[in-house]
Amino acid sequence: MEITQKNGNIILRVENLKMYFPILRGLIIQRKIGDIKAVDGVSFFIRRGETLGLVGESGCGKSTTGRAILQLYRPTGGHVYFEGKDLTKLKGRELRQMRRRIQMIFQDPYASLNPRMTVEAIVGEPLEVHGIAKGKAKRERVQELLAQVGLNPYFINRYPHEFSGGQRQRIGIARALAVDPDFIVCDEPISALDVSIQAQIINLLQDLQEQRGLTYLFIAHDLSVVRHISDRVAVMYLGKIVEMADRDELYENPLHPYTQALLSAVPIPDPEVEMKRQRIILHGEVPSPANPPKGCNFHTRCPRVMDICREKEPAFVDVGGEHFVACFLYSDKVAEESEVTTG
Ligand SMILES: Nc1ncnc2c1ncn2[C@@H]1O[C@H](COP(=O)(O)OP(=O)(O)O)[C@@H](O)[C@H]1O
Ligand SMILES: [Mg+2]
CATH class of the missing domain: 3.40.50.300 (P-loop containing nucleotide triphosphate hydrolases)
Known part of the structure; x- marks a missing residue:
């Protein structure tokens, strides 16, 4: 080509x-x-x-x-x-x-989020894996990300099943954004x-x-x-x-x-x-x-x-x-x- x-x-x-x-x-x-x-x-x-x-x-x-x-x-x-x-x-x-x-957002927001992890753990995981933030800084970063995708930052300790389908997809989007991809x-x-x-x-x-x-x-x-x-x-x-x-x-x-x-x-x-x-x-x-x-x-x-x-x-x-x-x-x-x- x-x-x-x-x-x-x-x-x-x-x-x-x-x-x-x-x-x-x-x-x-x-x-x-x-x-x-x-x-x-x-x-x-x-x-x-x-x-x-x-x-x-x-x-x-x-x-x-x-x-x-x-x-x-x-x-x-x-x-x-x-x-x-x-x-x-x-x-x-x-x-x-x-x-x-380079990140990916998946089709099924039910299957792609670990049901045993809190929102903080799900969205914060890539921050930790890539050594970007941990502890309090990570928590703050996750809250910022939640706000950016239109979720209440105080929901940080909740689990995926507590959210609707659309909200879960927002969590997936926040997770993809965490590492600031291009x-x-x-x-x-x-x-x-x-x-x-x-x-x-x-x-x-x-x-x-x-x-x-x-x-x-x-x-x-x-x-x-x-x-x-x-x-x-x-x-x-x-x-x-x-x-x-x-x-x-x-x-x-x-x-x-x-x-x-x-x-x-x-x-x-x-x-x-x-x-x-x-x-x-x-x-x-x-x-x-x-x-x-x-x-x-x-x-x-x-x-x-x-x-x-x-x-x-x-x-x-x-x-x-x-x-x-x-x-x-x-x-x-x-x-x-x-x-x-x-x-
Ligand atoms: N891990 C895998 N092992 C074997 N076959 C696979 C695997 N993933 C996808 N396929 C097969 O490859 C083809 C393309 O699948 P996929 O990329 O999921 O299509 P689409 O996303 O367009 O629906 C299908 O025939 C599917 O069954
Ligand atoms: Mg497909």
Whole structure:
């Protein structure tokens, strides 16, 4: 993927990222019989202070991409450059230092908070782990953080079950902010919340971004949420990014047949436009990431499939103005084969 303009302020660049999980067979002596290709050659970049939305159906590899960026999983292949430093090559102290700068907010605020820890312990833990503050200073810092995410600082001794879903997500956000990161992977942070609460959390994330100059990778399966919060949007299907463009460009001029199908399913608030909305129904199931189709991995469901799509994989190319698409309708460039070593 070539990045043409404004290279200077790119904070994160992901290059041909692959994350394969081995499929093992046998009880005593385990043999590897294949791979789940959860993320299979993903490339994108994010500029400082912007939000890149990452959308796609459940199981397409969004969370795995986020975890592989943070090095919570060690990628099978490819590179993750954060401010030019390849995180896949860092170990020990250097990796811990970088982890201070990159944080994650999780989908499920019920599961991601330890029920036996108080709010002070949950939000203060990263402060202690990274040697930033302890004792009274830590307590004060936690109270400041709670106030910043809209929680009462006097709730510091309470436990997660004493809070509502939205409040718990605020605790998760405070914990992520504790180490003063530059970049946050927001992994479906509102998907588990009541619709009435969702907008509040989105507004909080946007306010924090403005105040702190944060950069977000915002993961969602819902295209309308991503439209609201993102500067640019990347669309993922079965382990690969099929299209990436400026937010308005993507919604007004979707090129990839998969993006077109996804967008055709989003209701339009204007009743007159809504009446004319043509739904594109995709047939068949999403193939298994353990056995993705040859060629373009969308060809089995694509309404515009051509012969070449069954044989070759399209390259992810900029068709103009940083509108990237991997589809033979727009470019006959074939993706380069790159060898991967699996463990
Ligand atoms: N730790 C793991 N071990 C094995 N397979 C996994 C693991 N994590 C995710 N997967 C598989 O990888 C694919 C992508 O999962 P995920 O990244 O969670 O998708 P998404 O977040 O888009 O719903 C799925 O098929 C999932 O079952
Ligand atoms: Mg997920």
